[in-house]
Amino acid sequence: MIFEIIFERGTSATALRDAMAERFAVPSESVFIGTTDELERLLLDRKDMPYPMAVIGGEPRSGEFSCSLTGHDQLIEAVGGLSVVALATVLSKSTGARALLGDGGYVSECFTMVTPDGWHGRVMLADDVLDEPVFNLDYALQPVPSDPSIPVVEEAHQKGWYPDGEVPEAGYAFPEDEPEGPSAPDGRE
Amino acid sequence: MSVVEDSISQLRAVRDSIDGGRTQVSSASEELERHQGAIDQASRAIEEVSNSTATAADGLEQLASATRALNYDSTAASVENAKERVSNATAHLLAARQHVEQAASEIGLVRRTLGETSGTLDQSDTAVEEAISRLSSLPLSGGASGGSGAREFLSELRFKLPRNHMRLGNPHSRHRLRKVAKSKYVDKENTVALPYIDLVKDAEAIRSGKALWNKKTERYHVNGRQYAAKDKDGKTRLYPVAGDGLIPLTSGEYKALQGMMLAGGDRAKRPEHFLRNLSIGGGDWDRAAVLYELTRGDEEGDRP
Numbered sequence: 001m002i003f004e005i006i007f008e009r010g011t012s013a014t015a016l017r018d019a020m021a022e023r024f025a026v027p028s029e030s031v032f033i034g035t036t037d038e039l040e041r042l043l044l045d046r047k048d049m050p051y052p053m054a055v056i057g058g059e060p061r062s063g064e065f066s067c068s069l070t071g072h073d074q075l076i077e078a079v080g081g082l083s084v085v086a087l088a089t090v091l092s093k094s095t096g097a098r099a100l101l102g103d104g105g106y107v108s109e110c111f112t113m114v115t116p117d118g119w120h121g122r123v124m125l126a127d128d129v130l131d132e133p134v135f136n137l138d139y140a141l142q143p144v145p146s147d148p149s150i151p152v153v154e155e156a157h158q159k160g161w162y163p164d165g166e167v168p169e170a171g172y173a174f175p176e177d178e179p180e181g182p183s184a185p186d187g188r189e
Numbered sequence: 190m191s192v193v194e195d196s197i198s199q200l201r202a203v204r205d206s207i208d209g210g211r212t213q214v215s216s217a218s219e220e221l222e223r224h225q226g227a228i229d230q231a232s233r234a235i236e237e238v239s240n241s242t243a244t245a246a247d248g249l250e251q252l253a254s255a256t257r258a259l260n261y262d263s264t265a266a267s268v269e270n271a272k273e274r275v276s277n278a279t280a281h282l283l284a285a286r287q288h289v290e291q292a293a294s295e296i297g298l299v300r301r302t303l304g305e306t307s308g309t310l311d312q313s314d315t316a317v318e319e320a321i322s323r324l325s326s327l328p329l330s331g332g333a334s335g336g337s338g339a340r341e342f343l344s345e346l347r348f349k350l351p352r353n354h355m356r357l358g359n360p361h362s363r364h365r366l367r368k369v370a371k372s373k374y375v376d377k378e379n380t381v382a383l384p385y386i387d388l389v390k391d392a393e394a395i396r397s398g399k400a401l402w403n404k405k406t407e408r409y410h411v412n413g414r415q416y417a418a419k420d421k422d423g424k425t426r427l428y429p430v431a432g433d434g435l436i437p438l439t440s441g442e443y444k445a446l447q448g449m450m451l452a453g454g455d456r457a458k459r460p461e462h463f464l465r466n467l468s469i470g471g472g473d474w475d476r477a478a479v480l481y482e483l484t485r486g487d488e489e490g491d492r493p
Contacts, residue, residue: 001440001441002440002441002444003440040460040461043461044461106380106417106428106429106430107417107419107426107428108361108363108428109419110419155419155420156420157407157417157418157420158407159406159407160406160407160408160415160416160417160418160430161417161419161428163430165406165407
């Protein structure tokens with residue numbers, strides 16, 4: 001399995017690498033910072049070099065979210081089998097940056113967004129990023145607790161967007177992040 | 190004729206269409222059964238020939254040892270030649286087995302789709318019967334509208350398309366198998382259409398009201414395929430989901446297919462970074478090789 005988490009523009013690549021080293025003891029040498037082309041040249045020059053667990057940078061991205069972290073199964077093993085959304089949440093809290101990841105559905109503009117308060121929910125991007133890799137928010141599919149200014153649109157017929165017909169729920173990857181009592185935000189579905 | 194009587198008449202026509210569809214599904218199922226039988230036979234035949242080839246290879250190896258031991262050089266050369274032919278035959282058998290497995294996989298997919306279609310037809314038939322029954326029992330008072338009860342009930346009909354279906358845009362070109370290399374984000378399951386599938390034609394059929402709408406799964410059903418839809422402020426799009434000629438690609442298969450396309454189909458020339466990418470398994474390359482061959486057919490109408 002390969003996955004990609006895209007953090008907000010300006011997120012420090014070294015801060016992400018350091019966060020993975022501090023929280024999960026992911027060896028820094030297993031995280032490559034640079035473009036895919038640079039990585040390819042390096043791999044060609046050094047035939048004995050193992051493929052890194054994660055690549056920060058990779059393919060060019062632009063827009064509000066442009067700092068890409070690509071990982072695969074080995075990284076998931078190294079972080080103790082966390083889900084991708086939980087890993088993104090940890091890194092978002094560490095860096096203070098919001099991040100996007102795939103929502104598991106067929107609609108190519110729909111992503112899951114995680115915010116530094118530990119919340120995640122689904123958002124729609126302004127353009128089809130599968131043609132032009134520009135990641136700008138358009139609207140959310142439910143209120144975003146940490147940013148009520150993001151417009152919310154209730155799309156019809158969302159069950160058809162997902163292979164199993166189950167619409168992913170917004171919420172918190174870690175129980176300790178959930179607001180307590182009646183002051184809980186309306187963002188949870 | 191009142192709206193209610195007109196609706197009953199239209200529903201009877203729909204019921205007749207459903208009956209016709211059911212007959213076609215039944216014929217298609219029988220046809221698939223026959224193909225499945227042929228594939229099973231081919232598979233068994235390949236297995237038998239594989240066993241014979243392996244036995245022949247063993248025999249030739251023993252013969253080669255014997256002729257070398259006896260210094261029969263010309264015979265040894267002939268045996269070596271025969272071994273090479275057996276080796277070539279084995280390679281052809283492997284290729285044939287891959288084709289048979291691919292065919293079996295596609296037939297399985299079509300059979301599942303037929304099963305789903307049959308279920309949808311049954312549901313629609315039940316809904317139509319219920320609609321006719323309930324409409325027939327409604328009082329014909331209420332003027333040309335047929336009464337508010339009739340209007341309310343008509344709005345609940347299972348096969349009624351959502352009001353916005355006429356504005357739905359065409360599926361994105363990334364869902365075409367040969368466009369796959371242009372996509373910029375791979376961390377999503379992607380459903381791609383084989384070259385003989387006309388996605389735009391399906392979209393036109395949906396816009397013109399010829400599709401069935403499944404209220405439970407919230408998908409359109411047309412020409413043996415299912416589509417999800419997104420619709421907001423006039424920016425609308427259809428997404429192929431499953432069905433005849435639609436193939437789900439995993440991330441590994443997707444990246445392997447990109448590598449095959451960049452290499453022009455030559456496995457020996459795959460880009461180095463794709464070869465070293467641990468997220469692509471050996472099976473991904475095999476499936477990508479089959480899919481790459483399918484991209485070389487005509488854009489439309491070239492059903493394999």
